[in-house]
Amino acid sequence: MAEIKDPENTxxxxxxxxxxxxxxxPDVAPKHVARMKELARSGAYDNVAFHRVIDGFMAQTGDVxxxxxxxxxxxxxxxxxxxxxxxLPAEFSKLPHDRGTIGAARSSNPNSANxxxxxxxxxxxxxxGQYTVYGRVIDxxxxxxxxTRGEPPAQPDRMISxxxxxxx
Numbered sequence: 001m002a003e004i005k006d007p008e009n010t011x012x013x014x015x016x017x018x019x020x021x022x023x024x025x026p027d028v029a030p031k032h033v034a035r036m037k038e039l040a041r042s043g044a045y046d047n048v049a050f051h052r053v054i055d056g057f058m059a060q061t062g063d064v065x066x067x068x069x070x071x072x073x074x075x076x077x078x079x080x081x082x083x084x085x086x087x088l089p090a091e092f093s094k095l096p097h098d099r100g101t102i103g104a105a106r107s108s109n110p111n112s113a114n115x116x117x118x119x120x121x122x123x124x125x126x127x128x129g130q131y132t133v134y135g136r137v138i139d140x141x142x143x144x145x146x147x148t149r150g151e152p153p154a155q156p157d158r159m160i161s162x163x164x165x166x167x168x
Contacts, residue, residue: 002139009033010165011040011135015147016157020140021165022102029091029134032104032113036134039064039083039115040162049156050147057124059147060105061159062116082114090132097127100144102135119144 002021004010011022026033039045044064052060065081090110097103097120105116113132120127121144137144147157 004165007166007168008164009037011036012163012165012168013140014160014162015140015143016160017143017146018140020143021138022135023138024102024135025095025133028093028095029104029132031088032091032132032134035083035085035088035115036117037164038085040164041167043161044083044115045159045162047161048159049152050158051152051156052118053147053149053153053156054121054151055149056122058103058118058120059144060116060118062105064115082116085114087111088113088132091134092129092132094129095133097124097131097133098136099123100137100141101133102137103127104132104134106131121145 009024009026011024013020013022024033045062048061048064050059050061051063063081064083099120099122101120103118103120104113105118106113119137148155
């Protein structure tokens with residue numbers, strides 16, 4: 001298991017196979033980090049589907065408006081929603097979209113990221129400078145690799161829970 005250096009900026013993401021430990025990067029993208037922690041602490045990410053999972057590319061989740069079975073779950077519209085909070089401004093950096101990095105999903109508007117994010121399965125350098133990088137998997141990437149593929153998957157995997165390590 002990875003050493004957690006900063007529990008306040010570490011996410012524990014529970015998937016079907018086990019825990020994924022994500023180191024957040026508040027020095028790089030403070031607004032995106034704050035949003036993920038706020039939504040994790042409210043339970044908004046719990047049971048949300050991975051609605052777009054492309055082999056060799058990335059796994060996308062975080063549609064808290066449409067991706068939760070207890071709410072108005074509709075797989076067809078998963079990926080179109082966000083949270084009730086305002087959209088975030090882009091926080092682009094020089095950090096590359098390497099395997100295991102967390103990127104902010106958005107529409108064609110660079111300032112439209114909200115709650116959705118993706119985890120890169122491989123080095124996706126064509127995304128560099130176009131999507132905010134705000135975290136990286138430091139342990140449990142094998143659980144991310146095991147997420148069911150599809151756009152959307154017929155039986156999507158879900159985030160069982162997401163917690164800030166300081167609260168766990």
